[in-house]
Amino acid sequence: MMKKSIDYEKLISYGVRAPSGHNTQPWLFSIESDEIHIHPDLTRTLPVVDGDNHALYISLGCAAENIILAASKVGLSGDVSISESHDEATYLKISLSPDVAIEKDELFDFINRRQSTRNEYLQKQVPTEDLDALKESFELDGISMLTFTESKDFDTLQPLIIEGSNNQFKNNRFVEELVNWFRFSKSEAEERGDGLWTQCMGLPNMPSFIGNIVMKYFVSANSEAKRWKKLIGATAGFALFIAEKHDILHWVRLGRAFQRFGLTATKLGISHAHVNMPCEEPEVRQKLISELNLDPGFPLLLIRFGYSEKMPFSFRRSVNEVLINRKQETYV
């Protein structure tokens, strides 16, 4: 039988399309025998908003899910585990093996079309069958998702969202970290291949010195609160992702779950974007847990969804920039 080569770099090229907090792309990839490893890039952490690196490992989980989906297209089944050694930072291992029974997962087709869409949504409900499809988009041990579409639920969530946003925008260190990852012009965003290009946030291109002035003098806790109230009013629903345990294994699984949710939403023509503030601010997260009776769960991502036009797509660094070893082709 003819042996078939595995194009690992191609698989990784889908991994890098994954979402990540502030588009830091905190990943490095290596290729080891029949495995792709995803290492955390600890030079790209977000110490203020993500002090325990949970969002970092969620992002690595998103990248792993993309690789699993891409592998399904070339007849490989993949299994994700985490490294056991305590001598180095925990990394993800994706083992890939030929599987004659595997069929391409249809979510693969939406990897390049998915985006975080941060504009204002239309006042339009999501039909029940599509809500059900979102709820059924993943099945991962220890991870659950609650959806909220009723105005009474919005009344519970809105004050927590605003409180989280207020805490963050009153914290100079948070704003400084955020602005560091802003890319105020297309040329800067494209050249660096990372960060938050302002056009993806609904802001115009501008020279970075003007952008810094705008952020410093015109964006405040009050202006953000006002903006959020408007966005929440136009949202069709929220999805809250909850981990049973607050550890790396569950963060990675939650990332995989969120990625499948995002791709399913994309398939259904539903926009989504993060409203994570109540999950990111520890005291507000505690309130969220008690108001929604989530104990002993850990709510780690809050996502709004609805209908809207697409926005410009964010940039990525190339596979070359994130691959730390190159390997001869493996034949299977």
Ligand SMILES: Cc1cc2nc3c(=O)[nH]c(=O)nc-3n(C[C@H](O)[C@H](O)[C@H](O)COP(=O)(O)O)c2cc1C
């Ligand atoms: C764990 C995680 C946390 C994120 N947190 C936020 C957030 O708080 N606010 C936000 O607007 N986007 C957030 N994002 C979305 C990223 O900013 C986005 O994925 C990145 O800019 C790349 O853009 P894309 O998703 O359109 O490809 C988050 C993404 C991940 C994976």
